[in-house]
Amino acid sequence: MINLKKELIIFFSLLVIVSIGIHFDAWINHPMEHMESLFSHSMAYHPFLYVFLIYLVIGFFRVIINLIKKLFKRK
Numbered sequence: 001m002i003n004l005k006k007e008l009i010i011f012f013s014l015l016v017i018v019s020i021g022i023h024f025d026a027w028i029n030h031p032m033e034h035m036e037s038l039f040s041h042s043m044a045y046h047p048f049l050y051v052f053l054i055y056l057v058i059g060f061f062r063v064i065i066n067l068i069k070k071l072f073k074r075k
Contacts, residue, residue: 014058015051022050 020027026034038044 010058011051011055014055015047018051018054019047 023034038047
């Protein structure tokens with residue numbers, strides 16, 4: 001359960017960082033209109049899709065790093 005909580009925190013942190021990073025001007029100039037337009041957008045799920053893809057890439061590198069650490073870990 002601890003791992004799930006950690007992964008959800010990572011995912012939603014990425015969601016916030018990526019959404020603010022990509023649409024910085026919209027979040028600063030008119031944040032409420034930006035949120036409202038997201039629900040009427042034809043691809044309303046696109047923030048989750050992009051963040052999921054980024055999460056998979058980061059997860060791949062995390063697995064590789066952990067495997068390398070295990071390889072060089074002293075027994």
